[in-house]
Amino acid sequence: xxxxxxxxxxxxTVTETLAAYPGTRVLEVxxxxxxxxxxxxxxxxxxxxxxxxxxxLVGSRLVVNLLPVVVHCAPCGQDxxxxxxxxxxxxxxxxxxxxxxxGRELEIDSIEIEDxxxxx
Amino acid sequence: xxxxxxxxxxxxxxxxxxxxxxxxxxxxxxxxRASYAxxxxxxxxxxxxxxxxxxxxxxxxxxxxKTRGLRVAALVGDLETDNDARRLASSGxxxxxxxxxxxxxxxxxxxxxxxxxxxxxxxGELDYLFIENVGNLVCPSSYDLGEKIRVVLLSVxxxxxxxxxxxxxxxxxxxxxxxxxxxxxPCGFDRELALKNINEIRPGIRxxxxxxxxxxxxxxxxxxxxxxxxxxxxxxxxxxxxxPA
Numbered sequence: 001x002x003x004x005x006x007x008x009x010x011x012x013t014v015t016e017t018l019a020a021y022p023g024t025r026v027l028e029v030x031x032x033x034x035x036x037x038x039x040x041x042x043x044x045x046x047x048x049x050x051x052x053x054x055x056x057l058v059g060s061r062l063v064v065n066l067l068p069v070v071v072h073c074a075p076c077g078q079d080x081x082x083x084x085x086x087x088x089x090x091x092x093x094x095x096x097x098x099x100x101x102x103g104r105e106l107e108i109d110s111i112e113i114e115d116x117x118x119x120x
Numbered sequence: 121x122x123x124x125x126x127x128x129x130x131x132x133x134x135x136x137x138x139x140x141x142x143x144x145x146x147x148x149x150x151x152x153r154a155s156y157a158x159x160x161x162x163x164x165x166x167x168x169x170x171x172x173x174x175x176x177x178x179x180x181x182x183x184x185x186k187t188r189g190l191r192v193a194a195l196v197g198d199l200e201t202d203n204d205a206r207r208l209a210s211s212g213x214x215x216x217x218x219x220x221x222x223x224x225x226x227x228x229x230x231x232x233x234x235x236x237x238x239x240x241x242x243x244g245e246l247d248y249l250f251i252e253n254v255g256n257l258v259c260p261s262s263y264d265l266g267e268k269i270r271v272v273l274l275s276v277x278x279x280x281x282x283x284x285x286x287x288x289x290x291x292x293x294x295x296x297x298x299x300x301x302x303x304x305x306p307c308g309f310d311r312e313l314a315l316k317n318i319n320e321i322r323p324g325i326r327x328x329x330x331x332x333x334x335x336x337x338x339x340x341x342x343x344x345x346x347x348x349x350x351x352x353x354x355x356x357x358x359x360x361x362x363x364p365a
Contacts, residue, residue, distance in 0.1 A: 002224055002259040007178075008140050017137060027132060038262045038288040083175075085287040087320050094321030106139045106262065115131045 003043040006106070007051040007062075014111055018056055021113055026060040028112040034067045035085050036104040041066065071101035135257065145263055148228035152235075152266030155264055159243035162349040163251065165265050167289060168273035169282075170255030173299040175204045176332035177273065178250055182211035193241050195234055196252040197226040214241045226251065227257040228266060240297045247349060259288040268294075269348060274318070276309035283317040290321045295328070297341065302331035321362060 014029055029048075033039060037100050041064040048062040069082040073090035079101050080090050134176065140146060156163045166174045178194060185192045193214040194203045205217035217233050218226060231251065235243065243249070251267065253260045272293035274282050278298060283290040289295070296318050311329075318327055324346065330337035 002262065006141055009144070013137070013139055017135065021135070036261075036288045036291055038258055085291070085321075086284055087293070087356070088323055089320075097321065098323045098325075100291075106142060106147075107140045110134050110136045110138075112132055112134050114134070 003039055004047045004051065006039060007044060007047040009061075010048070010108060011051050011055050011057055013108060014057055015055055017111065018113070024115055026057050026111055026115040028061045029057065030063045030065060030108045030109045030111070032065050032067055032105045032107050034103040035069050035082075036100075036103040037106040039106065053089050060084070060087045065109065067102055067105055071097035072099040072101055073097050106110055128131040130328060139142050139316040142262060143220045145228045147268040152228055152231060155243060155270075156249070156266060156268070157352070159246070160353055161246045161249050162251045162269070162345070162347075163265075163267045164269045164271055165251045165252045165260075165267035165274065166271050167260045167293070168255060168258070168275075169257045169278065172255070172272055172273045172278065173332060174252050175207060176334045177297060177299060177330060179211060180244060180332040180338060181207055181250070181334070181342070181345070182208060183214045185345070186212055186311035188342075190247045192248045192250070193246055194250040194252060195226075195231065197230070197254045199223075199254065214238070214341055216241075220254060224254060224256050225263050226253050226265060227263045231265050237320070248345065250281050257282070257289050261292045268352060271295045272299060273297045273299050274314065276314075280310050280314040280317055283314075283321045288319045290318060290358060293322060293325065294343065295326045296322070297328045297330055299330055299332065301329050301336055302334045310353055324358060 010029060014026060018024065033041065044064060045062050052060065054060050069085060070079050071082060071088060073080050073093065073095060075093050075095050076090055080092060082088065083091060088097055089095060165180065170173050182192050182194060194208055195216050195218055196208060197218045197220060198204055199220055199222055202217040205215045208215040216234055218230050251265055270293045272290055274296065276298065298314060299336055315327060318325060328337055328341045330341055
């Protein structure tokens with residue numbers, strides 16, 4: 001439901017970044033989104049088309065890299081990846097795990113830009 | 121680093137950003153968290169779907185804490201109306217309504233603004249500040265308000281599988297309150313299943329079973345609030361030390 005405000009924030013951040021790269025065009029914006037980030041990739045992509053209109057990001061692709069939840073299992077002594085978000089138990093030993101190491105990320109990883117003037 | 125894609129004339133490059141999308145909110149929330157700690161006030165963020173009974177629990181909690189001589193206040197979020205604020209004001213505690221006008225959650229900026237301009241209320245003179253979030257089980261999970269404790273509420277009328285349906289919010293909570301326990305039986309509420317589901321999503325979380333109407337479970341809930349405040353004070357504020365110098 002708050003995807004539009006999230007993509008608006010993405011557009012602002014990338015536009016600010018572009019100030020350091022004059023004469024370039026954005027091809028791709030890559031996100032890292034955890035399984036527990038509360039956002040729906042399809043909604044992000046839909047809103048991105050709207051939010052990027054009239055900005056230097058218009059026409060660029062939004063690529064969402066979904067990250068699974070990773071918890072630390074104390075009995076196993078290691079980080080383990082969960083298959084979904086319906087059960088926070090170690091898939092190896094079955095112990096409940098609340099020590100989360102990955103899954104809430106909501107960040108811009110990188111952008112791919114094209115140089116319009118052929119600078120080296 | 122520039123790289124030329126083969127067979128193409130354009131030159132492209134990757135620029136690493138590694139930047140949190142909600143960074144602005146996170147920074148504001150960190151500032152709020154620091155000011156709460158400096159003031160020695162325990163701040164709780166109450167989240168649930170609409171109609172779970174956040175306002176009813178809060179109404180009773182504010183009254184009980186005031187009776188015990190504690191200084192409490194509440195910020196209450198809704199899309200429109202100040203109905204909840206007026207209802208909570210009957211407790212005698214200072215209450216301020218935040219209308220989001222369509223936005224589905226509270227954010228740190230809204231909290232900061234409403235704290236700044238709150239006549240007669242200063243954080244340093246409070247023991248507890250409650251924030252009642254907009255009724256929504258999805259979006260509030262992404263927005264840190266600087267709170268010490270995020271409390272998720274689930275009512276007996278909602279279905280025991282709510283935690284499984286909305287794992288992101290339940291997993292982000294520090295405590296859970298099952299509300300409306302007085303009507304658990306006529307609703308056919310499966311208590312064991314609800315407890316199991318909450319624990320499946322957030323292993324080890326403290327769970328309270330309350331009825332704001334009858335007062336059942338309130339003592340345990342209030343005991344938890346008192347204990348949490350004590351931890352906070354011992355760590356953070358001279359006003360809470362038994363024998364201030």
